[in-house]
Amino acid sequence: MGSGRWSTDVYTAAADYRAARGQSAFAYSDGxxxxxxxxxxxxxxxxxxxRDSDEHPFSTPIAVLFDVTGSMGNVPRVLQTKLPQLxxxxxxxxxxxxxxxxxxxxxxxxxDRAPLQIGQFESDNRMDDDLANIVLEGGGGGQKRExxxxxxxxxxxxxxxxxxxxxxxxxxxxxxxxxxxYPWVKPGEVKAVIGDELPRKIATEDILHELxxxxxxxxxxxxxxxxxxxxxxxxxxxxxxxxxxxxxxxLDAVCETIALTVGLGEDAIDLDEGIAxxxxxxxxxxxxxxxxxxxxxxxxxxxxxxxxxxxxPSGNQRL
Amino acid sequence: MSGEHVxxxxxxxxxxxxxxxxxxxxxxxxxxxxxxxxxxxQAAHNVITEDGRHHTFAQFGSGTLRGVPTHLTRFxxxxxxxLAAEAKALGNPFHLxxxxxxxxxxxxxxxxxxxxxxxTRRHGTxxxxxxxxxxxxxxxxxxxRIADTLRPGRLRRRxxxxxxxxxxxxxxxxxxxxxxTAFARTVRIVHDDHTDRLLAEGPCVFEGAQGVLLDEWHGxxxxxxxxxxxxxxxxxxxxxxxxxxxxxxxxxRHGPGPFVTEAPELDLPEAHxxxxxxxxxFRTGHFDAxxxxxxxxxxxxxxxxxxxxLDVPDRCPDLRICPSYRVDGESWDRIVPGPPRDLDYQExxxxxxxxxxxxxLYRPDDWAAEISDLLxxxxxxxxxxxxxxxxxxxxxx
Numbered sequence: 237m238g239s240g241r242w243s244t245d246v247y248t249a250a251a252d253y254r255a256a257r258g259q260s261a262f263a264y265s266d267g268x269x270x271x272x273x274x275x276x277x278x279x280x281x282x283x284x285x286x287r288d289s290d291e292h293p294f295s296t297p298i299a300v301l302f303d304v305t306g307s308m309g310n311v312p313r314v315l316q317t318k319l320p321q322l323x324x325x326x327x328x329x330x331x332x333x334x335x336x337x338x339x340x341x342x343x344x345x346x347x348d349r350a351p352l353q354i355g356q357f358e359s360d361n362r363m364d365d366d367l368a369n370i371v372l373e374g375g376g377g378g379q380k381r382e383x384x385x386x387x388x389x390x391x392x393x394x395x396x397x398x399x400x401x402x403x404x405x406x407x408x409x410x411x412x413x414x415x416x417x418y419p420w421v422k423p424g425e426v427k428a429v430i431g432d433e434l435p436r437k438i439a440t441e442d443i444l445h446e447l448x449x450x451x452x453x454x455x456x457x458x459x460x461x462x463x464x465x466x467x468x469x470x471x472x473x474x475x476x477x478x479x480x481x482x483x484x485x486x487l488d489a490v491c492e493t494i495a496l497t498v499g500l501g502e503d504a505i506d507l508d509e510g511i512a513x514x515x516x517x518x519x520x521x522x523x524x525x526x527x528x529x530x531x532x533x534x535x536x537x538x539x540x541x542x543x544x545x546x547x548x549p550s551g552n553q554r555l
Numbered sequence: 556m557s558g559e560h561v562x563x564x565x566x567x568x569x570x571x572x573x574x575x576x577x578x579x580x581x582x583x584x585x586x587x588x589x590x591x592x593x594x595x596x597q598a599a600h601n602v603i604t605e606d607g608r609h610h611t612f613a614q615f616g617s618g619t620l621r622g623v624p625t626h627l628t629r630f631x632x633x634x635x636x637x638l639a640a641e642a643k644a645l646g647n648p649f650h651l652x653x654x655x656x657x658x659x660x661x662x663x664x665x666x667x668x669x670x671x672x673x674x675t676r677r678h679g680t681x682x683x684x685x686x687x688x689x690x691x692x693x694x695x696x697x698x699x700r701i702a703d704t705l706r707p708g709r710l711r712r713r714x715x716x717x718x719x720x721x722x723x724x725x726x727x728x729x730x731x732x733x734x735x736t737a738f739a740r741t742v743r744i745v746h747d748d749h750t751d752r753l754l755a756e757g758p759c760v761f762e763g764a765q766g767v768l769l770d771e772w773h774g775x776x777x778x779x780x781x782x783x784x785x786x787x788x789x790x791x792x793x794x795x796x797x798x799x800x801x802x803x804x805x806x807x808r809h810g811p812g813p814f815v816t817e818a819p820e821l822d823l824p825e826a827h828x829x830x831x832x833x834x835x836x837f838r839t840g841h842f843d844a845x846x847x848x849x850x851x852x853x854x855x856x857x858x859x860x861x862x863x864x865l866d867v868p869d870r871c872p873d874l875r876i877c878p879s880y881r882v883d884g885e886s887w888d889r890i891v892p893g894p895p896r897d898l899d900y901q902e903x904x905x906x907x908x909x910x911x912x913x914x915x916l917y918r919p920d921d922w923a924a925e926i927s928d929l930l931x932x933x934x935x936x937x938x939x940x941x942x943x944x945x946x947x948x949x950x951x952x
Contacts, residue, residue: 485745
């Protein structure tokens with residue numbers, strides 16, 4: 237025993253921790269930015285589009301929005317390091333055809349400077365740039381509530397999905413957070429953040445029902461977060477989303493959890509196959525993912541007749 | 556010991572070579588994680604890899620140079636400041652590190668109080684504030700823990716309470732909050748079920764700190780550490796594991812306290828354990844079979860032994876084994892364990908040990924075999940030098 241050889245200076249430690257994150261893709265935020273990056277600003281946005289194209293004829297829209305307020309601690313940082321792998325996971329095992337990913341961030345419209353940040357649906361790693369430009373708010377209201385309902389409103393009214401229009405297939409929306417939504421979508425906040433004129437407030441339940449016509453909505457509660465495992469938060473989201481509330485005990489497993497949820501939804505795999513796939517690709521997340529997804533109902537999102545791939549392998553690739 | 560979890564515990568006063576043993580176990584087969592179950596930043600486990608890389612591990616596990624993840628359980632005292640420096644020396648392998656949110660947080664106020672309070676120095680202190688952190692947590696239910704670094708408001712309140720209770724340190728509260736918040740953004744903080752997940756994934760190595768003879772309840776009070784150095788914490792974390800005891804071919808002690816076989820005249824140069832301001836000299840002596848047998852007895856025995864420094868007896872012809880003491884005109888070959896948690900008893904043993912001298916000393920032909928006989932456990936790992944190349948494995952029987 238007895239080393240004492242490691243410096244214990246406060247300032248060196250703080251600088252070292254920051255330097256250790258020097259590769260942080262949150263360069264925009266870490267550069268001192270405190271307002272929404274123009275690419276992510278929902279103000280005045282008509283639609284975020286997930287479109288079929290010659291290259292990606294069968295787009296599968298997948299949106300991941302995470303809470304960036306203080307109670308989430310380092311969770312957004314871990315997500316930031318993990319989420320870029322998501323596209324690869326989805327495509328490697330053909331869990332989804334032509335996945336198009338969108339990232340965004342949720343804050344608190346009652347007090348934050350960046351209450352809502354919304355990227356674009358992308359089929360390649362341009363979405364990594366969106367991740368890099370997300371401002372980590374770090375504040376929050378301290379009321380166990382964030383403006384999730386504002387995000388639900390945006391996703392319901394300001395996204396357009398060819399998968400839905402052309403094939404009757406909903407997209408996937410994952411919200412990662414540890415607090416509850418406010419009960420109402422408030423016209424003042426919608427005006428200030430998005431720019432729409434709402435005649436009256438909308439109950440969070442109502443906007444969610446509207447959104448669920450377009451997206452399968454999941455809520456992921458990382459148990460490492462500030463309110464992780466909080467009974468009230470869990471109960472609220474379960475009342476909104478039922479079994480689509482996933483408790484995740486290992487943040488490292490977030491990509492795998494999302495990928496398998498999509499794979500299950502697309503009816504590409506069952507849970508055991510998915511977990512076996514994870515071990516095939518060298519992931520150790522199987523246990524956490526299995527626990528998170530164990531009670532997920534197997535309700536594929538197919539609305540029309542079963543969908544056949546007719547155009548050969550997906551054109552999706554990682555740049 | 557293929558698929559089994561292994562706990563590595565030092566049967567002496569620390570410094571027997573847990574680091575090199577843990578590294579060897581990690582080199583031998585696929586290990587899910589090295590799990591730390593006691594101690595904190597004061598640990599110093601030296602590892603030298605075959606390619607000559609050397610690191611003195613304190614909070615990172617001794618498998619880090621092989622890419623094995625480290626998990627610091629709730630039994631550890633975590634010092635984010637020392638951790639930053641250690642991580643930097645290792646190339647910031649934060650992707651290999653997880654910390655239980657319930658682990659106690661060592662702060663500069665704990666350290667300042669530790670260094671001010673000279674009376675605590677004989678308590679085997681390293682000046683890192685580990686003991687102060689444990690002591691404060693015993694009396695303060697809101698002692699700062701790792702998970703608090705995720706919530707700056709609460710962190711600040713709890714740190715301020717430490718400052719108010721223990722006295723100020725050289726750093727302003729705001730700056731410590733800032734550093735600890737930076738820690739929380741860099742290090743992955745997990746819940747206690749993380750240990751179960753690691754154990755389910757594959758074999759883990761539990762890496763002990765210090766040694767059984769320094770255990771808070773079984774050592775020679777007050778020259779002990781504020782830490783459970785036996786297998787007890789491992790048993791609280793893991794249902795079944797192999798118990799691997801580590802001893803050197805000679806006995807060492809860093810810091811003050813009884814040391815019957817101490818023999819400063821022996822020529823035993825120590826590469827990585829020098830004198831330091833808090834613990835005093837690194838002391839060496841003949842193999843103390845009496846004390847090691849006591850360690851075996853109080854820790855409930857081991858399944859196997861790792862014997863390190865087997866190359867030393869050849870270089871040190873005067874090195875001997877001490878099978879019994881002489882004290883107050885009597886022979887003494889078994890230190891009888893006392894009632895549970897009886898520090899008065901432990902202190903009486905310590906005082907008697909101070910009067911004891913080696914009764915006889917002898918030199919065996921085969922050191923590993925002799926130590927195996929004396930401690931009544933098979934030797935499964937022999938270490939003849941600092942690197943993994945110098946290790947010889949034998950199968951568990």
